[in-house]
Amino acid sequence: MIILSIETSCDETAISILDCENQNVNILAHTVHTQIEMHKEYGGVFPTVAKREHALNLVPVLIQSLSQAKLPTSQLEITKEVEEKIKKILERENGLAQTFLKFIKENEKPEIDLIAVTEGPGLEPALWVGICFAKALSLAWNIPLVPVNHMEGHIVSALLLHKNKSEATIQEIEFPSLALLISGGHTELVKVNKIGDYEIVGRTRDDAVGEAFDKVARLLGLPYPGGPEISRLAQSARENDSPISYQLKTKSYSLPRPMIHSDDLDFSFSGIKTAVRYMVEKIPEMTDEIKKCIAKEFEDAVIDVLISKTKKALDFVGSNTLIVGGGVIANKLLRERLEKEVPEAKIYIPDTYLTGDNATMIGISAFLQKKTPIEPQNREIRAQGSLSLDKIL
Ligand code: KG4
Numbered sequence: 001m002i003i004l005s006i007e008t009s010c011d012e013t014a015i016s017i018l019d020c021e022n023q024n025v026n027i028l029a030h031t032v033h034t035q036i037e038m039h040k041e042y043g044g045v046f047p048t049v050a051k052r053e054h055a056l057n058l059v060p061v062l063i064q065s066l067s068q069a070k071l072p073t074s075q076l077e078i079t080k081e082v083e084e085k086i087k088k089i090l091e092r093e094n095g096l097a098q099t100f101l102k103f104i105k106e107n108e109k110p111e112i113d114l115i116a117v118t119e120g121p122g123l124e125p126a127l128w129v130g131i132c133f134a135k136a137l138s139l140a141w142n143i144p145l146v147p148v149n150h151m152e153g154h155i156v157s158a159l160l161l162h163k164n165k166s167e168a169t170i171q172e173i174e175f176p177s178l179a180l181l182i183s184g185g186h187t188e189l190v191k192v193n194k195i196g197d198y199e200i201v202g203r204t205r206d207d208a209v210g211e212a213f214d215k216v217a218r219l220l221g222l223p224y225p226g227g228p229e230i231s232r233l234a235q236s237a238r239e240n241d242s243p244i245s246y247q248l249k250t251k252s253y254s255l256p257r258p259m260i261h262s263d264d265l266d267f268s269f270s271g272i273k274t275a276v277r278y279m280v281e282k283i284p285e286m287t288d289e290i291k292k293c294i295a296k297e298f299e300d301a302v303i304d305v306l307i308s309k310t311k312k313a314l315d316f317v318g319s320n321t322l323i324v325g326g327g328v329i330a331n332k333l334l335r336e337r338l339e340k341e342v343p344e345a346k347i348y349i350p351d352t353y354l355t356g357d358n359a360t361m362i363g364i365s366a367f368l369q370k371k372t373p374i375e376p377q378n379r380e381i382r383a384q385g386s387l388s389l390d391k392i393l
């Protein structure tokens, strides 16, 4: 089954083309066009800029993906009626209708069985562009369209085991399992009864982990996205100092571990961010050295909390299987510490290229949905900014 998948929930315009058969996946194309540079000046993702950039980039990203996948094609005639419908679907998407129709008329129809698109959660203006684009493609090429929950995408991204660069298998895992989902918008502990059946057992009460990394980076004068920057500084602090001098230094920059001992499985990261803000305000002259110490202490504090709650949640769910997904699992120290400090669990972590937002994970999710349908998908697809995993439709 050939699946074309589209992801535009935040600041990446991504399209993948997958050939899925049983447990085997051949990644024919995996294109991610990041808008990070456009958002840097705002210190975070600016929704209307994201929407405009998706509208500009979707057709070029599709062309690039199709030329990589080299699918067989056949001739296609677009009727006036279909053309009018497409114009209507894309009318609010910043001129996308013109480039879209030009592309459709100049190219043959590729052999694709299913189109998948992220319907939420995410930034609604950004989600809408991808959804309208997917609806227009589905109509023009007469191919069925399925909606995908972005967070389920992050879960299934961890199940792909690569044989080589393009070929992978979808690993069978034991259920129930626990998923720790950590991204710029989410921090959740999810009981996975099976793919498609989820119960959220813990979540952040305020900021998401990635958001905390981004905000603390901003306080330290580091660019967006903050996660990789903080991690780089923290790492250099660890490498350049002896552990003892390092411990002494970071002692004076110590940060809280919010809710680490609470009985529930919830998180709170805004307190650490506020503690960093007060700390920074009291420092008369900020130096690179101090930034490194704060970055290291912040990274340690966040990881201490994540690991402690994850262990508690594994007990609660009664599972030995841990899936970790979302942009923050790109963090090297977190990966290492999970392996070392949660030895009781079999841990599934995505390949680094699948940790951030991408469309391969959306295609895999659609493929697994088709294999184990939860509900018929014959409903109107709409952007759902705060779509939750436990009421997956
Ligand atoms: O999943 P993702 O790509 O987008 C969302 O759906 O939010 O996650 C992006 C988040 C950003 O907040 C970014 O700072 C964080 O992931 N991130 C990291 C690292 N790389 C990306 N956080 C900590 N350490 C990293 N190495």
Ligand code: ZN
Pocket: 150, 154, 183, 184, 326, 327, 356, 357
């Ligand atoms: Zn994400």
